[in-house]
Each structure stands twice: as structure tokens, then as C-alpha cells.
Amino acid sequence: MDENEVPSNTSRWRIELIDKFGIRRENTDPDKILQKWRICLLNDSEAAAIDAIVDKTYLEEFDFNSLEHIPFHINIPFKIWGIKFEPRTIGMFKTFNENLEEFRFHLYNILRQMYMPKKRENQGPHGIGYQVLFQKLLRCIEFRMQSQLEVPTGQINICGQEVTSKADIVGLKCDDPSKILFICEEKSSQVKRKCCSEGTAYSPVKKKRHPSADVEFAAEVTSSGSESLDMPSNVHAQHIGELLSYLECSVTDEGLLGMVIQKTDVMFTYLKIDPESVEKIKRRKESGPVTFDTTKQEDPVFFYTKQFNLLRREDRRTIFKTLVTIKMMEKKVCCTVL
Template sequence: MSESETRNRLRDHVENNLPSNTSSWSTDLIETIGIRKVLTTPAELVRTEWSLCSLSDAELSRIDELVRICSLPCVDFSTVEEIPYYNARPYRQWVQEWFPKIKVNELKLFNENCEEFGYLLFDTIQQLHKSETRSSQLPYEVNYPVLFEKFLKLFELKIKTQPCLPTGNATIFGQEVISSKADILCTKCDDPSKILSVCSEVKRSRSDETEYSPVNKKLRTELPTSATDNEEESTSTRSTGGLSSDVYAQHVGELLAYYESSVLKRGLLGVIFQKTNISFTFLKIKPASYEKIKRRNPQVVLDPAMDEQPILFYTEQFNFLKYQDRKTIFKALLTMRMMDIKSWDY
């Protein structure tokens, strides 16, 4: 896109007013702002791009060890509906078989949180089974945000959930944009006002009540050659799970809305979750670039030659019910947790 075309599109957005809610943001707006997408892996995104603080080789090795210890190999399914349920098996037997107790010095409440996660999972499959066996009963709706919240608690992250979340807001092109509230905020362990990560659920479309599906228009993506991990599938063989470009645009809107509360000045970490599939993101943006976006007019364009363009690093989707995927997710979240704790000591 030429500079004149960019300015014309920006002028149209400014003159026609920006959507006041980020749930209405589209790919076109993100391209106009000048944000480009780069595909990477969860480990690379958290350890290298986000990188709240540096970890030693010993600490990185310990994370790998914790992944092996804590990854719950008995839980290996594609969907909640696929998990078997047996009337004759009581909860206590089920949770002991699937969530054996493990001693983890870094996660002192891991067993308690595992049991809480397992309890919700057991109740969910029990309710699904009951709705299937009673023809007069409506299908059971799985509460995926709560399930994901319980999953996050395995890592003893400090979280805030609806309805007690602050509403993110930002000024874009001189106009105040009020974000819809994020679904979950992960906050700094020693400062609840500082955000580690913004977690957003993929909502159903208002128009047809179906989930977002891929659209033809794609944002330009790049895959760094360094973004590899032995425990992660090749990004060339993994599906994005049907996330449309507009989903990323709306997520970027939320990241911008909460950016000023980020624990880092150079960006904000995010998670997009769709049922039990999650994708990690990191919006890398210089404070000077953010200030330009806030007050920018059609005559001002972020200059790639000056490294002013923001970058949305993002990953493919990983399913926290699947064992191999969960190891990848655990590694990213354990790295995030250890960096959070270590930065407290600085």
C-alpha cells in the first residue's frame, strides 16, 4: 500500500469516527494503523519477545523439568465432549487417577488447584452426559471462560475476572476508544495495577450466532527462522483453528486499550482462547509509536525505516486438553510465572 493510500484510508477512519468498542474493530483498521503480524511459537514469544526478565540456564532447565512433571499425561482429548464419563466411577476415584498428587516447590498449591480444575471438568462432563440422556433437557453449555480460569490457576497466576475487571480505554487518532472488558487479566504478583497478560475469548458472531470462521483477506505474516521449539509442532502443519483476521484486530484493540497498564513499556502480552484452544500474542510497540497513534492525523505515517511500526507476535492455537499441546502451553505459562516471580526480587 502506498503512503498516499494509507493516508486516505486513515483520513476516512478519522472522519467517519472510530468504533468506540474494540469488538467492532476490523483488519482494515489495524492495517491502517500500521500493525503487522509475525508468526512465532509460545516459548519464543514469552522467553524472547515478551521477556519480562532474563532467566538463567538452570532456571530454563528447571522449567523443562516442571513441564515433564506437571503436564497431566492422563488428560489427552480434543474436546470436552470427548472425555468419557462412567456413572459407576465416583469423583474421588476419578480425580485421583487423572490428577495424581505431585510435589512442586515452585507451585505450592498445584495439587489443590489441580483438584479444583478436575472438579470443574468432572462436573462439566457429568452435566453433558445428563443432558444427552434426557431428551427433554436442553444441551448443556460448557462455561469455557471459567474452565480456562481454573486452568490458569494451576500456575498460581494473579488474575482478575469479570465482572470485577477495569474497562480498558485508549485514545486513538485523537478519539477516545472504550474497550469491551477483557475476559481475564493476569496481573503482576506484587502489583495488581500492572497487567502481565490480557485474555480474550472468541465470541460468537452477532449476525449469525456462529463462531468466527476464516476470511479470505489475510494480514501479512512472517515466520522468524529462530522461532522453533522441539516440543512444538511445526507451524507449517498446525491449523490456526479458524480464527479470522478480525478476531486478531479486536484483540489488538483490547491490547491497546490496556497498554498503559502493562508491566512492560514496550508492549503487552495477550491470550486468545476459543473453547479449549489458546493462542499467545504479544503486541510490541514503542512508547513513541503509541503516542503517535494516539494523536496521529492523516499526514503522519509510522515509518518502517525508523522501526516505528508495531508488531503483533502471535502463535498457532494449542489445545489445553491435549497432552502434547499442554506441554507447550505449560512451558510458556511457567516461563511467564517464573519471570514474574523473579522480577519481584529485582
């Protein structure tokens, strides 16, 4: 690909193109991302309410490094598998218990597929399972979403080139389906396709025997940290392209919130960019990079976090707090009674 070419699909974007667009990247934490994105200000009582909700919802009993560390036996029926917990009464989320049950059921099914005897060698879990698992988690926070075939194609015209992108999940403003709260992109399936194309075969999951496999499992934490999956810089480029493609439908004129899913890891993102900067990128000349007036602070920034594993207790608390805060802000600006 020519270094000045703008591919028509964001799945082919490379980080060199983002550099030519003048979009700076900054690693940060979810709190700072929400401070940049915030569609409204939350008062002290609302902030305290978020902490109280997270304490009730984030499942502190559940703590594992990976799917393979979750005690499981193929003969355990769903009704006796999982965490034993009392129903939670959460005023803000009326259907939390029902949605959490759906999350647990899908997680159970993923594990069941992992430990089922394989008819063929080198057959791994179905890739779409991770995306659906995260979507079930979003349902617990009662976001209104479009997924898979429902999601419209995002579009933007850059230097005469029509660019398209397709998000995996789109979170919609609760009282206006034309406005986007966030977009989610799954990367685990693309990693798999790359591995297969390079001739890397999947090894079947090795069955592990756990003392608690035949009873309700207890939390298990190993001394080693969770496995960290690499997030190549070109993944940033593709995700930035996706954010640009859906930007015109964002709930705010100053950017768009995003998430990248890689297996059970979640990365929060935010592309901060004002309309004038978008126009400069659209009118970019192929011969050189886009330049911005730094004195006016118009240079766009792509904020991104480290990856948080939704299976690990402390990581999941951060994930829940971030999602609940987004929902609290949405609730405050919406007229709809949740």
C-alpha cells in the first residue's frame, strides 16, 4: 500500500496513516477518558451512588486469570454451576439479575464448548463467543444496543475516498437511536484469522482437573498476573478509523467513545476531535501530513487504556465502574425514565 493511500475499509488502516492524519495517541486510565468524554457533570451524590452500585454488581466472589482457570467439568449442569449469590436489589437496573443470569449462561456455554471432546483436532472455541459475552455484560448495565447484522455501516469521505467501517456493537443513547454513546470492536477473531493464515494451528484445550469441579466453584487466584494479549499499533489505527467513520452520529460534537474487545480483555478508548479538525483530515492533501494549530488546542488525541480482564475481580470492578458511570451520565441527560 502506498504510504499516502487511504484504504476504503478501516480494517486495512495502518498506524503510519494515523500519524499522517496528525492524531496523537495517549495511554491513560478510564477515569481520564470519562473526564474528557463526559456529556454532563455528576455531583457528589451521583458519584457516591455509582460506587454503591458497583459494590453490589461487580461480583467480587468471581476471580480468575483466564477461562482455563475456571473450575469446570463437562457433566456439571448449569443449575448447580457458578457463583452462589443472593439476588441483588438495584434500583437503577431493574433487570440486573435476569441479565446477569444470561451472562453466566453464556459463560457456561463457552466453557462447555472448550471442554467438550473435539470431533476434529486443533478446533478452538467459536470466536463470536467473546463478543456475545461482552454484550451480555453490557446488558447487565441496561445499555440499548445494536449488534452484528443490526449495526449500520459507518462512513466518512477523506480526500475524495469513501471510507467505510462496521462496528461489532453500537451503544445507543437511550432516548434517541440516531445518537451513539459508544462503539465496540472485537479483535480476537481477527487475531485468529491472522494466526491461521500464518499456518499456526490451534491446540485443543487441555482438560484440567479441579478439586471443586463437581461442586460450586470457589474463587481462584494465582500468583502470576493474567495473560496479557498484545494490542498491535495497527489495531489502534483500525479502531481510530472506525471511530472516525461513526463520528457524525456521536452524542457529543467533541469525539466518540469506544471499546476494543480481545477475548476476555477490554480496552476503553476515546477519540477527542473537534469538527474543524475532522474537516482538515477530510481535506488532507496526499502529499503531506495534516497540521493543526497547537495554540488553539485543535490537535486530535486518541486516548486508550490498558486492557482489563473481565474475569479478574479488580479489573472487573474497573470495567463495571466505567460502564456504570457512562450509564449514569446518559441517564442524567436523557428524558427517558430508566
